Amino acid sequence: MFLAAALAGLAGPALAQQTADQCTALRDVVIDAAAVTSARVVAAADTLPAYCEVRATARPAVSIEVRLPMEAWNGKYYQSGCGGFCGVLGRADASGGWVNAMRPGLERGYATATSDSGHHALGVTDGGWALGNPHAERDWGWRSIGETHRVAQAMIGAFYGGASEQAIFQGCSTGGRMAHMAAQRYPEMFDGIISGAPALDYTGLVGTKMSWLIQANTAPDGSQVLGPDEAARIGEAVLAQCDAADGAEDGAIADPRACEVDYSALGLSNQQMDTLMKWREGPRNAAGDQLYPGGIPEGSEPFWWLWLTGNAEGGGKLVNAFAGDFGRYMAFDTDPGPAWTPMDFDFETDPARMSTSAGFYNSDNPDLTAFREAGGKMIVWHGWADAIVTPYKTVDWYEKASAAAGGEDALKENVALFMVPGLDHCGILPGPGGINAAALDPMTPLEAWLNDGTAPTSILAGQ
Structure with a gap:
């Protein structure tokens, strides 16, 4: 597949140990429309080998980190995405996990890289960087993927004397959106792609659907309709009535589409029931047209505190933070600014007002012809208990991708979908039996493929 044109030859795996001087010399590498800002050796620690850490900036403002094994490079390249609105370089690697992190590649001898997607932010729910800044929106939407790859390949060439012979991309949530964007805009760049809980349609998901969830859960007096106490009761009823639908009482719902729940014994008010039904159904306009596929799945209730309702200590409820800054600064053709709230979203007119950003951000095009013709392989995974990025959208995309490919059997030659019962968004919180991101390993089967x-x-670890 694609090799950077400026680099000649292939570097073989398991090269001799590189020196510290070779690492620091990368500070002087000249790259078009980019600049290296630092290069240093980081000692081996825990499961990570010693590596040369390179920081660089691709114009106008894509901050990139490249990690190059000091010895035993396997001749391959691994790039990771970022979560939320990104903006914090290397955030995922600070957690010790593998989602949106360089860790899985570096542990296996890959040269690795990631970026902040083109802007600096105070946190992953901070969207203020996008106010009147279409260049930053473009970079967050898609361009940072290619720029990270370009800069990383220049560093690989300078450090090892040749280009990587294989490339993998991995990301979840926004990183999953980036994974699909890589397959669409750069179909020959990555041989393998891992996409987790992909936020494929940001304008539909964060603009329309999240505003729907917030409006549905806000009473006329501004109070919250469903809180953590109601979430617990609803979750107990769902599990009691749906757990065994798949033939096994294991604390997880295999497929919420097969779940029918009677809530009459819970003592919910009419207002609370109305909110719950709107959450389950997903957004519609006044004519009853579905504006986004599906709503909040049954079985996700244990995770509602983080995403939807908050908890008694005031934590969580991140949907409000994402929807707020997205609408203020990122979503509309003309940014409304800090006074806007998700309560202002108009389901009749506002979806059409996000057309420009949809072109930058959304990666739900089901046509993977170019990626498939290039021989690319993609693993897509999503938790059935994801309360923020609905699994129904991923299933909808997969069904449309199958049709575009000429049938599911044809699509399966290049794309494998795994829907995981009981799994929270990106496996952040532990679910039934402790199922979370640490229980998954999509990297090993992708390498074998x-x-x-x-x-x-x-994609379960150890299988």
Whole structure:
């Protein structure tokens, strides 16, 4: 697949150890429309080998980090996405997990890289950087993916003397959106792609659907209709009535589409029931047209505190933070600014007012022809208990991608979908039996698929 044109030859795996001087010399590498700002050796620690850490900026403002193994490079490249609105370089690697982190690649001898997606922010729910800044919106939407790859390949060439022979991209949530964007805009750049809980349609998800959830849960007096106490009661009823629908009482709902719940014994008020039904259904306009596929799945209730209702200590309720800054600064053709709130969203007119950003951000095009023709392989995974990025959208995309490919059997030659019962968004919080991101390993089956043609059958760790 694609190799940077400026780099000649292939670097073989398991090269001799690189020196500290070779690492620091990368500070002087000249790259078009980019500049190296630092290069240093980071000692081996925990499961990570010693590596050369390079920081660089691709114009106008994409901050990039590249990590190059000091020895035993496997000749390959691994790039990771970022979560939320990004803006914090290397945030995922600070957690010790693998989602949106360089860790899985570096542990296996890959040269790795990530970026802040083109802006600096105070946190991943901070969207103020986008106010009147279309260049930053473009970079967050798609351009930072290619720029990170370009700068990383220049560093690989300068450090090892040749280009990588294989490239993998991994991301979840916004990183999953980036994964699909990579397959669409850069179909020959990555041989393998891992996409988790992809926020494919940001204007539909964060603009329309999240505003719907917030409006539905806000009483006329401004109070919250459903809180953590109601979430607990609803979750207990759902589990009691739906757990065994798949033939096994294991604390997880295999497919919420098969779940029918009677809430009559819970003592919910009419207003609370109305909110719950709107959450389950998803956004509609006044004519009853579905504006986004599906709502909040049954079985996700244990995670509502983080995303939807908050908890007794005042934590969580991140949907409000994401929807607020997205609408103020990122969503509309003309930014309304800090006075806007999700309560201002108009389901009749506002979806059409996000057309420009939809072109920058959204990666839900089901046509993967170019990626498939290039021989690319993609693993897509999503938790059935995801309360913020609905799994129904991923299923909808997969069904449309199957149709575009000429049938599911044809799509399966390049794309494998895994829907995980009981799993929270990106596996952040532990679900039934402790299921979370640490229980998953999509990297091993992707490597087998790429290297010996064995199609994946599971992404559970150790299987």
